[in-house]
Amino acid sequence: xxxxxxxxxxxxxxxxxxxxxxxxxxxxxxxxxxxxxxxxxxxxxxxxxxxxxxxxxxxxxxxxxxxxxxxxxxxxxxxxxxxxxxxxxxxxxxxxxxxxxxxxxxxxxxxxxxxxxxxxxxxxxxxxxxxxxxxxxxxxxxxxxxxxxxxxxxxxxxxxxxxxxxxxxxxxxxxxxxxxxxxxxxxxxxxxxxxxxxxxxxxxxxxxxxxxxxxxxxxxxxxxxxxxxxxxxxxxxxxxxxxxxxxxxxxxxxxxxxxxxxxxxxxxxxxxxxxxxxxxxxxxxxxxxxxxxxxxxxxxxxxxxxxxxxxxxxxxxxxxxxxxxxxxxxxxxxxxxxxxxxxxxxxxxxxxxxxxxxxxxxxxxxxxxxxxxxxxxxxxxxxxxxxxxxxxxxxxxxxxxxxxxxx
Amino acid sequence: xxxxxxxxxxxxxxxxxxxxxxxxxxxxxxxxxxxxxxxxxxxxxxxxxxxxxxxxxxxxxxxxxxxxxxxxxxxxxxxxxxxxxxxxxxxxxxxxxxxxxxxxxxxxxxxxxxxxxxxxxxxxxxxxxxxxxxxxxxxxxxxxxxxxxxxxxxxxxxxxxxxxxxxxxxxxxxxxxxxxxxxxxxxxxxxxxxxxxxxxxxxxxxxxxxxxxxxxxxxxxxxxxxxxxxxxxxxxxxxxxxxxxxxxxxxxxxxxxxxxxxxxxxxxxxxxxxxxxxxxxxxxxxxxxxxxxxxxxxxxxxxxxxxxxxxxxxxxxxxxxxxxxxxxxxxxxxxxxxxxxxxxxxxxxxxxxxxxxxxxxxxxxxxxxxxxxx
Numbered sequence: 107x108x109x110x111x112x113x114x115x116x117x118x119x120x121x122x123x124x125x126x127x128x129x130x131x132x133x134x135x136x137x138x139x140x141x142x143x144x145x146x147x148x149x150x151x152x153x154x155x156x157x158x159x160x161x162x163x164x165x166x167x168x169x170x171x172x173x174x175x176x177x178x179x180x181x182x183x184x185x186x187x188x189x190x191x192x193x194x195x196x197x198x199x200x201x202x203x204x205x206x207x208x209x210x211x212x213x214x215x216x217x218x219x220x221x222x223x224x225x226x227x228x229x230x231x232x233x234x235x236x237x238x239x240x241x242x243x244x245x246x247x248x249x250x251x252x253x254x255x256x257x258x259x260x261x262x263x264x265x266x267x268x269x270x271x272x273x274x275x276x277x278x279x280x281x282x283x284x285x286x287x288x289x290x291x292x293x294x295x296x297x298x299x300x301x302x303x304x305x306x307x308x309x310x311x312x313x314x315x316x317x318x319x320x321x322x323x324x325x326x327x328x329x330x331x332x333x334x335x336x337x338x339x340x341x342x343x344x345x346x347x348x349x350x351x352x353x354x355x356x357x358x359x360x361x362x363x364x365x366x367x368x369x370x371x372x373x374x375x376x377x378x379x380x381x382x383x384x385x386x387x388x389x390x391x392x393x394x395x396x397x398x399x400x401x402x403x404x405x406x407x408x409x410x411x412x413x414x415x416x417x418x419x420x421x422x423x424x425x426x427x428x429x430x431x432x433x434x435x436x437x438x439x440x441x442x443x444x445x446x447x448x449x450x451x452x453x454x455x456x457x458x459x460x461x462x463x464x465x466x467x468x469x470x471x472x473x474x475x476x477x478x479x480x481x482x483x484x485x486x487x488x489x490x491x492x493x494x495x496x497x498x499x500x501x502x503x504x505x506x507x508x509x510x511x512x513x
Numbered sequence: 514x515x516x517x518x519x520x521x522x523x524x525x526x527x528x529x530x531x532x533x534x535x536x537x538x539x540x541x542x543x544x545x546x547x548x549x550x551x552x553x554x555x556x557x558x559x560x561x562x563x564x565x566x567x568x569x570x571x572x573x574x575x576x577x578x579x580x581x582x583x584x585x586x587x588x589x590x591x592x593x594x595x596x597x598x599x600x601x602x603x604x605x606x607x608x609x610x611x612x613x614x615x616x617x618x619x620x621x622x623x624x625x626x627x628x629x630x631x632x633x634x635x636x637x638x639x640x641x642x643x644x645x646x647x648x649x650x651x652x653x654x655x656x657x658x659x660x661x662x663x664x665x666x667x668x669x670x671x672x673x674x675x676x677x678x679x680x681x682x683x684x685x686x687x688x689x690x691x692x693x694x695x696x697x698x699x700x701x702x703x704x705x706x707x708x709x710x711x712x713x714x715x716x717x718x719x720x721x722x723x724x725x726x727x728x729x730x731x732x733x734x735x736x737x738x739x740x741x742x743x744x745x746x747x748x749x750x751x752x753x754x755x756x757x758x759x760x761x762x763x764x765x766x767x768x769x770x771x772x773x774x775x776x777x778x779x780x781x782x783x784x785x786x787x788x789x790x791x792x793x794x795x796x797x798x799x800x801x802x803x804x805x806x807x808x809x810x811x812x813x814x815x816x817x818x819x820x821x822x823x824x825x826x827x828x829x830x831x832x833x834x835x836x837x838x839x840x841x842x843x844x845x846x847x848x849x850x851x852x853x854x855x856x857x858x859x860x861x862x863x864x865x866x867x868x869x870x871x872x873x874x875x876x877x878x879x880x881x882x883x884x885x886x887x
Contacts (some may be wrong), residue, residue: 107515107516107517107518107582107803107806107807107810108515108516108807109514109515109516110514110515111514115514182514368881369885372878372881372882372885386878386882389871389875392874392875392878393871393874393875395878395881396821396825396873396874396875396877396878397825397874399822399877399878399881400797400801400822400825400826400829400877401797403800403801403804403822404796404797404798404800404801404822404826405797405800407516407800407801407803407804408796408797408800410514410516410800411516411517411800411803413514413516414514414515414516414517415517416514417514417515418517425796425799425800428792428793428796428797431789431793432793432797482782482786484789485782485785485786485789485790486782486785486786486789488789488792488793489779489785489786489788489789490785492789492792493761493765493785493788493789493792494765494769495765495768495769495779495780495784495785495788496769496776496777496779496780497780498780498782499776499780
């Protein structure tokens, strides 16, 4: 056992480092982030410039076929690139949904002409894509969406509302799942399209989150016209297309990085005085630190097991399905506990070391437990796909969508 | 990145697994649990024939000279079967103690016998109610003579020799030493004691001027024990991972078969989510155990930390899977006839026999503090 690269991986890592050294600034420590240093409204512009540079050098999507600007490389090389890139001050995150989910769905369903038109600008960061799936009444049960698409000659007319759409306010294109037939059970009446986000009738309103941030949006469709040529897959087969998109979401391997963790919690515990001395000497505190350390290590090492499979050209096992189930509650609970160590001052946003960072985890953790699959849905997935337990009873399975009870 | 066992190691694992599935089904565990035998001698003999006790013993001492990784894969399978054999006592603790602290003469005498299955070794540390500490060990060793009483001692009846923690008169942590004692002599009395896991027999050993010798330096007992327990924690973690996985699948199989309110209970989220949590804990434990095995193999500086993490994660995974297995079975799971009790009993035995999770969590943070200060 070892954590070493194969000779091929080592050579690639060296190549990547050389390129990054020549094109970006190395972080002074691993907590430093581009955003913290460059909190300016020009962030998207800078991100687009970086993406273009990266795509031109062939690092933007290493696993994609050469005809689409990739290298047809093994997923482990993609991971190595990302590991190395994380050590540099570069703006990231704007293109993950587009390149990780939307464009792969396009590759599965769009015409060669459309791919020729859309893939390259997306890869180079010239055009940004979003994914329009969730709705106010369809979150975990995403097949319950109500946004309507009605045929009108060679076009479709879209009416309805999407929610939690990341980046919709700066996106150029999106893929949208709609209901084209309410007279059949819910999964059978869906159809997927892609659309220009600047189409008349599309209105984007940012959602202010509990954390104060606004990375997500509501998107309203009022008589939006989409040509039938922008349909992805057959009419009524939108669920199949949506599964393609979501499967690609799961292929994105990654752990939340940066932010405060065990080291900072220990430092806080060393500096906090409890009745019986420093908090770090208190057995309850030590017990919690140990539990979270075991989780933190467990997640890191579980990822190494997945990477080992990728490195050997094997399909990884299901072990990475535990990551968010563990990481999200840990973030929330550890944040809350660190604040508790500070006592009443734990509520203050200023003047208290680490307070803001741990508060951000406590707040952010509440959202992280929901985003991209709730704790509960992820447990269902593990139970059904890993342990082979039966799917939940679906009382709506055979009932036409327009006959269902609605919230 | 090569954070996995080799194909050869996986083959060995499969071999041990098949042997135990065939020769050590749960009815063998029950036989020992209900019966009088000290351990399943038939199963133990088969494991000896497979070479399991010889795996980690150097070739010059009659073993196979393989790495800790081979012992780890065997441990996982022993744990999966909840096998009633002296693996933890003899293959892990006694063998590792000799490898760690034994003189050449001691190794020459005992390791070949352990490898060939002629001898069974064990460790005798605890002395009843108080968790053992250098200051409270009352068993004494001096002038080649051992006196005192040890309990509980795993496989105390079956064992040929024991490695005993005894007071040798020093101060502080240096008050104690490891002492090797032949248990076949008349000055040693063995008495079976009742425990929560009758499938693994335990004894009280009384030494009355028993002839014995130091294992390692005088006053080095506590330091050696800490190092030994780090290695043991890794091997135990693999056994616990195997047991946790077995308990999880036992619960899952029952949840598929048992009908209530018109459907399989495994289709209810209360059961599904509980078993998903078993899986989450199992994988956290497995990953931490792998790292422990890696550090043990390369004698890495991170071993103390990795061993503690493996121990904590694996104890948690096995405890949780074992208790929720009973819960998933409902009333039938609480009967003497049900196989659920084997893992419930074994998980608690393994959780306590190297010191419980609370002590290991404290150790882990101490080691983290040391690492951060370095």
